[in-house]
Amino acid sequence: xAAFRLAERMGVGEVELDVQFSKDRKIVICHDRILSRFxxxxxxxxxxxxxxxxxxxxxxxxxPHLYGGERMLTLDALLSVFWNRFVYHIEIKSPEKELSExxxxxxxxxxxxxxxILTSFYFDVLDGVRALAPELRVGWLLREGEWALPNIQRAxxxxxxxxxxxxxxxxxxxxxxxxxxxxxxxAHSVKGMTEIRKAIEARCDGLTINWPDWLIHEGTEKK
Numbered sequence: 001x002a003a004f005r006l007a008e009r010m011g012v013g014e015v016e017l018d019v020q021f022s023k024d025r026k027i028v029i030c031h032d033r034i035l036s037r038f039x040x041x042x043x044x045x046x047x048x049x050x051x052x053x054x055x056x057x058x059x060x061x062x063x064p065h066l067y068g069g070e071r072m073l074t075l076d077a078l079l080s081v082f083w084n085r086f087v088y089h090i091e092i093k094s095p096e097k098e099l100s101e102x103x104x105x106x107x108x109x110x111x112x113x114x115x116x117i118l119t120s121f122y123f124d125v126l127d128g129v130r131a132l133a134p135e136l137r138v139g140w141l142l143r144e145g146e147w148a149l150p151n152i153q154r155a156x157x158x159x160x161x162x163x164x165x166x167x168x169x170x171x172x173x174x175x176x177x178x179x180x181x182x183x184x185x186x187a188h189s190v191k192g193m194t195e196i197r198k199a200i201e202a203r204c205d206g207l208t209i210n211w212p213d214w215l216i217h218e219g220t221e222k223k
Contacts, residue, residue, distance in 0.1 A: 002059065002070055004082060007212065014087040016119075016208045019075055019103060020094055026050040027075040027102055033093070037061060046094075050074070075103065079110040088112065089186075089208065091141065092120040092129075100129050104136065117162060123154070130159055137161035141188060144169065149177065156181035162205075164188050167195035170202040179203075 007015055018031040023046060030053075035043045038061045045053065059070025079088075092100055100118070107116050118129050119139040126138040139162030140155050147165035152174075155163045163178055167187035178185045186206040187199040196215055199207050209215060 001073055001078075001081070002067055004078065004086075008082070008085065010212050010216070012086075012212050014089060014206065016089040016091065017075075017078070018091045018093050019099070020045050021096070021099055021102075022050040022053055023047055024049050025098070025102070027099070027106060028053055029073045029075060029078060031093075075106050076110075079106060079112060083110065084112065084115050086115070088116045089139070090116055090118050092118060092122070092125050095122045095125055097125075097128055100125055101132065104129065104133050107136070119162070119164060123158075126160060127158055134159070139164050139184070139186065142166065147174065149174075152178045152181050162186055164208070167191075167199050167204075167207065170199055170204055172202045175202045175204060 004015060017029050019027050019029055020033065022028050028045065028050065030045055032038070033045055034041070035045065035056070038056070038058055040056065053072050056072060057069055058072050059067030075090075090103060092103065103118065107113055113136065117137045117139050118126065119141050120126050121141045121143065123140060126140055129136060129138050138160050140160050141164045142151060144166050147169045152163060160182060162184040163182050164186045166189045168189070170185070170187050175185050184205040186208065187195070187204045188208040190196060190199070190207050190209045193214065196207065196209070207215065
């Protein structure tokens, strides 16, 4: 929760989050499947019940003083607190159809249909989302080496709203081409200022970035 509160204080209007199932099929927000970097090398998210996951200290690895005791979040908790104050880019981490269905149900329950974009590296997952909820926006996350015209055309043919290449690979010419086929190009895997500038110069519509204040300062600097 601390990360999302900080994002809001920074003036961020759109957030990206990763979702997966707990053992009892509750949607939790966590990037990693195995919790090694949080200090639990033997624990795996889908093998633990929700109450076990929520009991873990997820903040001390980053800063015991500032974030010790910070807990894992459920998708429901996040949407309940922030509701329509964000646009949510929700990455589906698993190819399970049931996970996509559960996320769609959560968005419907919270009346956030128009405030969400579902993303995934799994093309078939997004194709399934389009079949279940054609009015919901989706974005295809590409791996390195996949940012090419055939995949852009494939995304367009499937009715995807967004395509998301690795930031290091974006070039203005390809982004311009992509805009002829899909509504948005959003770069991911931003590792530093080099990728930020590269994405800006390529005219991407947005970036998934861990340091939004870097982007704000970069924009101010250019002025």
